[in-house]
Amino acid sequence: MEYNFKTVEKKWQKFWKENNSNHTVIDQSKPKFYVLDMFPYPSGAGLHVGHPLGYIASDIYARYKKLCGYNVLHPMGFDSFGLPAEQYAIQTGQHPAITTEENIKRYREQLDNIGFSFDWDREVRTSDPEYYKWTQWIFIRLFDSWYNRLTNKAEPIETLISHFRNHGNVDADIPSGEADYFSSEEWLDFSEKRQQEILLKYRLAYISEATVNWCPILGTVLANEEVKDGVSERGGYPVEKKKMKQWSLRISEYAQRLLDDLEGIDWSDSLKEQQRNWIGRSEGAEVNFKVHGTDFAIEVFTTRPDTIFGATFMTLAPEHELVEMIVTPEYRNEVMNYVFEAKNRSERERMADVKRITGNFTGAYAIHPFTNEKIPVWIGDYVLAGYGTGAVMSVPAHDSRDYAFARHFKIPIQEVVRGGNIDVESYDAKDGKLINSDFLNGLSVKDAIKKAIDAIEKKGIGKGKINFRIRDAVFGRQRYWGEPIPVYYKDGLPFTVDEKDLPVVLPEVDKYLPTEDGEPPLARAKDFSYKGFPLETTTMPGWAGSSWYFLRYMDAKNQNQFASSQALDYWKDVDLYIGGAEHATGHLLYVRFWTKFLKDLGFIHIDEPAKKLINQGMIQGRSGFVFRKKDSNVFISNGLKNNYETTAIHVDINIVENDILNINAFKNWREEYKNAEFVLEDGKYFCGTEVEKMSKSKWNVVSPDDMIDKYGADCLRLYEMFLGPLELSKPWNTNGITGTSNFIRKLWRLFHKQNGAESVISISNESPTKDELKVLHKTIKKVKEDIERFSFNTSVSTFMICVNELTDLKCNKHAILEPLTIILSPYAPHIAEELWQMLGHADSITKAVFPEFNEEYLIESAFTYPVSVNGRTKINLPLPLSLSKEDIETSLLKMDEVTKLLNGQSPKKIIVVHGRIINIVI
């Protein structure tokens, strides 16, 4: 009997379920290990073969760690708030909760079929009120906190209030940058309303009038992280800038810590680099330039204060508030037109033609603080209102954008760092000696920066300053299917709902669309109020629930806390996190932010959510094509298509095997192909192929269910790992799956022998031979090393070699097969369980212990081996391959022999690597 994966897999999945095999509880006697996957959004399309890739890897690792004696937390859940369910609801009127529930059910089935060892008792769903109650609770904590820049952490708002009472705010920076200072007396005199308004400028969750990314088609605002190339990340709809009252989270206060703590975590370089760029720290100085004939001063930010003597003009962003005040009457019209145009250009347009240089002279002049020369003030849209101070001192000689602007408008260019040829291009490098710069002359750029900042500070015209690119995260969404923000309004001011009244549940609405006056869908709900006051009608963004879910898994059913301190202290942080790199500047930044915030308030004791992160690659689709001869129902095989005039048509990749079309299936695929005719090559129809994104419309979606039906879950698991390195993106190609399928069958045959027509279990109790032990221990060593460095593809190869060698040795010995089965079980859990039972064990293999390898069996025993001479020609040395230290000594003594082999030439130098002669130099 061949291996019947269908009955075996069902049998063990049932067994695991009935015995609750994957449930984990806190066990102080064992070290913990937390393996986490990024949880999926349960879409209507179900899983395709690309989705489980990361889950298979994490499952292998989790099972491996379990066998190594760790108490492993390996949970799964659903990121179940999101746009598709809502859009479906808008179209059909069906409540998103219902579609979401159905989709989750389908996902769960698919995941179970693959045989994952998730602890489903800990399942979380972000759209479950029992879960989002705590998301709302964290929001309230954010609202009730401020960032103390002296202690460098978040503190309860009460500490700020008492500070105001005693000292006012003269000694504290205002995070929002507004300079309205007050004394303690003034604070006490303020009305409650005024006090609350001031506190809003400090709260980590705050509402403010701000320029936001508005997506009219989605009808909602988006965070910077959700906008890519001027269009929404989801759906690709255009995004425009708009001023709106918005909830935001003050992530910018955490910029430095988010940057610094990247050092201590084991994430990929590219991902850390993306986060660094996103945070965008730049060191420099803020300098004030007086505007000639007025009391105004233009404040600029520059990273190159050393080049201040090269500043030949100033440029303001069109939106800069000073523009209107300093523009001279004769330029007013031109300038205001320019400002108007610039404001109305969408982000998209502005990005599309970065090369276009536009700007306008304002008629005003600034006074250079060191030379007292008058330098013209321009406006230009290459200066961004949202970064730095929205104004720059333009140094065309040493900044390529200023250079282009100066060239275009014929503004003088003054070289101050020697290095390039400024007649051709700007010299931006921070390398060279200062010239034409008064007291900076002769200094290197590095020293000049320091000296310039000193001089600027001494003169009282500015100070050294660090700027970050990262903006606060917009937190409100004008959508239905998200967590309600637990806030109500009294007297126009926001207050949070009492903790005991959480969760604020999503109200029923008649439609999932905005109201006629453009209010969010929640405004449709009847009596959506709290204690008679109106509740906030925007909801939280998709990333709210995912910013802390890893903590909820630790104690998923806790009714009184987001997780008990006992659970938090035991499980601490994620040891291995696997998920897609596309979350680099979204989820992975927010989850770090919330972790740091919760730590500041003392709820958890970790700085970072995940010690190690691995980004699995994307699996692309491999589309198949048939070629229809023009105006006919005749299809031409790929190799012959150039002889005809043909059109390529996507064909369902599931009726193509090894690029050969299943002609009968094709005829049945669609009515119109029923009578199709074919021009074949060697009696076969070869399809054309192309790598594209996996999508329904391209007919290249391969479902894991089909693969499991055909080859079994273990085969799918092995094959997905065998495809290549986990991090690599690659097209799905079913062609090679027979390899892993053969492997499983070969393994099965090791335990069975043919008895006539019948095959019977055959396991020998004889003691293994040296060769057999060598095969086993080699395999254990390699597999262990490979799992530990996440090289799952090579360990699958190792298994294949092992089974091939055991087959050659006809080895069916218990003593070999038992440990082999254990080390295989993370990869192919179903067959491993079956074999484990066959070997006579009543317990599940998950209770077994990962075997240790024994170095002794690995020593080579060959007696001649090839050695290079001068790195080229090879001779065979009659010496053991593996040498101990003493062996090397003696082998050196045998150099007479070597000399003989080298036709009498004596070796100059002998290179020994890993106790083995590699090369002889003569």
Next chain:
RNA sequence: GCCCGGGUGGUGGAACUGGUAGACACGCAGGACUUAAAAUCCUGUGAUCAUUGCGAUCGUGCGGGUUCGAUUCCCGCCCCGGGUACCA
């Protein structure tokens, strides 16, 4: 433009700290078994030349360098993938 990552057979990919390049698998070719097919097993498979046996030469994107020895390290260039985009 800038910042990361990467270029190895017909294909996916191995080669861990510089030490026998191409493991393993797919595909292909030939053979065994079979009435036949499937399944299974065996042999070959980087290129060129020689195949009467041992073989010989070239070969990890291109050009150079370091080294007894380079897919691996260094310099210059080309190409591909990802991120980012006027961030002063």
